[in-house]
Amino acid sequence: MKVITSILTCLAVTTTGLLSFAQETLPPAGKPKDFKLPVYKKMELPNGMKATMIPYGNIPKVTVELVIRTGQVHEPKVARWLAKYTGKFLEEGSTKNDLASLSKKVAAMGGRLTVSVGMETISIGGSVLAEFAPEFLGLLAELVTDPAFPASSADRLKNDLKRDLSVRKAQPDAQASEKFFTMIYGDHPYSNKLPTEEMLAALSVEKAKKFYADNFGAQRSSIYIAGNFDQKAVEQSITKSFSSWTKGPAINYPPAVQQRSNEIAIVERPDAPQTVILLGTPVPDPKSAEYTQLEITNSLLGGSFGSRITRNIREDKGYTYSPYSTIQNRQKMAVWYEKADVTSEHTAASLAEISKEIRGLQEKAPDIEELKGIQNYEAGSFVLTNSSADGIIDQLVFIDMNSLKDSYLTNRIKDIYSVTPQQVQNMTKKHLRYEDMTLVLVGDKKQIDNQLEEIKKTRAVKKAF
Incomplete structure (x- = not known):
């Protein structure tokens, strides 16, 4: 009984203290200061690829993102989600390192690697311990300059997209988005129309390879490195790893016309x-x-x-x-x-x-x-x-x-x-x-x-x- 009484007394004292604190007038929040962009360095390779290196923070980690200026916007009208299909193939690894090997190597660097396919960009990158930044850049270069496109993965990746389509078609948000942006952009890829099941069935390794050949390349690509890293080693790795990448197509987005209506x-x-x-x-x-x-x-x-x-x-x-x-x-x-x-x-x-x-x-x-x-x-x-x-x-x-x-x-x-x-x-x-x-x-x-x-x-x- 004495224990319970003591606990209640402590709770009462604590509550009183909290109420007293809450009643005090807190100082106004400070006004955010102007942002000072860290001093960063840019470089461009002869093939047109650009790099931006941003020293940031004290934690021994580095974040790398390779942004390729292509995506769903460059898909043929009869092959929607071809960019997604191509992106899934990139996740399967290069001719030198398959998915399992690639995953082990990145994990050993204390990091992760992701591929993201959007409307206007395909991004590949991740974070690793800073000491592995040059090696990680080499793996990224290997992945985008020499992707494997394993035929054995074709059906599995296609089935992943089919499941995704089934889910999206059942979602009212996806239905609203498709209708809305079609009304705004018409038949342009910005309309974000879903593919048909027939479109997905017609996807193939050959089509993914063609999308890659038509849309990937150095002059459409920029790599960003931010963190606590050895700049000289990173620059050397970028030059060594990406200089042989084909120049590829110039940046070019198909023009769109917006429709204004009160429909x-x-x-x-x-x-x-x-x-x-x-x-x-x-x-x-x-x-x-x-x-x-x-x-x-x-x-x-x-x-x-x-x-x-x-x-x-x-x-x-x-x-x-x-x-x-x-x-x-x-x-x-x-x-x-x-x-x-x-x-x-x-x-x-x-x-x-x-x-x-x-x-x-x-x-x-x-x-x-x-x-x-x-x-x-x-x-x-x-x-x-x-x-x-x-x-x-x-x-x-x-x-x-x-x-x-x-x-x-x-x-x-x-x-x-x-x-x-x-x-x-x-x-x-x-x-x-x-x-x-x-x-x-x-x-x-x-x-x-x-x-x-x-x-x-x-x-x-x-x-x-």
Whole structure:
């Protein structure tokens, strides 16, 4: 009994202390400082391959990422996911080291190796202990300059893609994305259309080899090395390992044209308990002088957990669990969109609230305190991104992909805090006109049809700003 009494007394004292501490006025958070990009070195081989070496941190590790400027955007229209198929073959190893051998060697370096296939890039890399950086670079070079393309793996890799397709086709998010971006980009690969089963069945080792031959090469490639490494040894390894790589094709992305429309598209999912809302429109890309203003506007409107749309339809109304908005960047173009999985019966109500928040920001600029909170969030996120070697590489890849100057990073904090309430209002008026946005709804058509008139009413109001 005495023991229990003593424990309760301790708990009471501790609780009182915590409450007392909580009632104290905490000092205001410090303002993030301007980002200082580490002094880095660039080099270019005679074959056109570029390298960026960034000394970073004191931990004896190094992160390496080889970015090849190709991907799904270069797939033939009749062979979607051919880039993914080719990427899977790269994971199988080189003619000198198969998958098992490669995995053992990388593991012995205390690291990992990954291959990632995206719309505009294929990235190959990983992290290893710093002393193995030159050797790891040699393995990467071996993998991309002399891939094995083992015929014995062809069916297994194809079956992996078939399973992935089956899963994606059953996902309402994938259905919404495919429909939405097809409406924006038409028949361009940016539409992100799923392959047919027949397309996957027709994939072959020969087609993967041709995709590799047509799209891989030194002058489409850049390698980024960040960490605590011996720069001279790394430079020597890059020169030795990659100089013999064929020059290959020049960087060239097929031009796209964005379609602007206020069309409403419905994708049927019988008896679905939720409707996936995907609403968006083309906006300026990162090269635009307005881009930072647009990013802050997005964060305040729907792109952060404390954004207006999120607080409204998640916290206040309970229509959805995780709504968000974002800006998707492509070559020389971008799209802003809001996505939310809402309960079916609240589809029209959710859109009415999204409309209200967008138009509210068009009609009245945010107050200074609300904007400051968003700016602190964006500045803090930027600082956190730069707190790792991977993050630094991601930033440098971003500015290279969008042909930006280093000042985009070094002035980032200052640019974030320079955005004014009036600029946020102007961005919403100019670029985020709800009634002119493309709208895709994936869900139970009966329930959506019952609310269609209300949905159309939310889009009928137009104001001249």
